[in-house]
Amino acid sequence: MKADLEKLIDLQKTDTNIRRLKKSIETAEDRRASIEQEFEQHAFSIREIQGNRDRLHAERAELEKQIAENKTYLERADRNLKHAQNQKEYETAMRETDAIQKQIAAFETQIIEKMTGIEEVEKELESRADEINTLDGKRDEALAAFDKEIDAARIELAGEDKKRNEVFVTLPAQLASVYNRMAQRSRDGIAVAEVVNGSCSACFMSLRPQMQVEVKRGDQIITCESCTRILYIASMESKAAVTDA
Numbered sequence: 001m002k003a004d005l006e007k008l009i010d011l012q013k014t015d016t017n018i019r020r021l022k023k024s025i026e027t028a029e030d031r032r033a034s035i036e037q038e039f040e041q042h043a044f045s046i047r048e049i050q051g052n053r054d055r056l057h058a059e060r061a062e063l064e065k066q067i068a069e070n071k072t073y074l075e076r077a078d079r080n081l082k083h084a085q086n087q088k089e090y091e092t093a094m095r096e097t098d099a100i101q102k103q104i105a106a107f108e109t110q111i112i113e114k115m116t117g118i119e120e121v122e123k124e125l126e127s128r129a130d131e132i133n134t135l136d137g138k139r140d141e142a143l144a145a146f147d148k149e150i151d152a153a154r155i156e157l158a159g160e161d162k163k164r165n166e167v168f169v170t171l172p173a174q175l176a177s178v179y180n181r182m183a184q185r186s187r188d189g190i191a192v193a194e195v196v197n198g199s200c201s202a203c204f205m206s207l208r209p210q211m212q213v214e215v216k217r218g219d220q221i222i223t224c225e226s227c228t229r230i231l232y233i234a235s236m237e238s239k240a241a242v243t244d245a
């Protein structure tokens with residue numbers, strides 16, 4: 001019976017690890033997507049700033065074009081002014097010259113604003129240059145590390161599945177079915193629970209002293225009176241071994 005209990009404890013540890021590995025593999029796609037999303041957020045914010053810079057440059061170029069156009073209008077207005085035949089023509093040309101000059105001055109003010117904006121954006125891009133230059137590399141690195149971790153989990157799972165089957169077939173049929181039924185019934189998959197500080201570690205019910213003695217003896221299968229899980233108390237030797245590992 002002692003050997004069977006040890007097999008059950010071993011089986012439980014393997015099954016708990018199998019659950020962990022399966023969960024890790026099942027959620028891998030979502031977790032990978034969230035890594036990608038995190039990097040995408042950085043890339044998006046960088047693209048946004050670069051977009052701002054490009055927009056400001058384009059707006060500045062457009063203003064330069066407007067100024068150049070207005071300067072040709074101004075030349076024409078100046079000519080009209082020089083060739084004014086009478087007071088009325090003179091005043092009209094004068095007003096036109098004035099308006100164009102004001103327009104040019106307004107565009108020039110806007111150009112200065114755009115240049116200030118460009119300077120700020122360039123400064124921000126400069127301060128994030130490291131991040132920008134390493135972002136793709138870091139993303140690939142993080143995804144490669146994640147894929148490697150999942151590959152390792154798949155390999156470990158295959159090994160644990162094999163180990164489980166090997167232990168399972170050596171159990172007496174009745175015990176094996178009790179174990180399976182309990183493992184499938186409980187939400188956490190725990191069929192074999194350690195007794196910690198006199199209580200079942202699965203449901204936290206404290207054990208009667210007599211039961212503790214029986215569990216400690218380990219020569220028969222004792223189940224928790226509250227949750228019906230198979231109970232065991234880790235011996236000092238195996239506890240030390242776990243701590244050393």
Ligand SMILES: [Zn+2]
Pocket residue numbers: 193200201202203204205224225226227228229
């Ligand atoms: Zn219990």
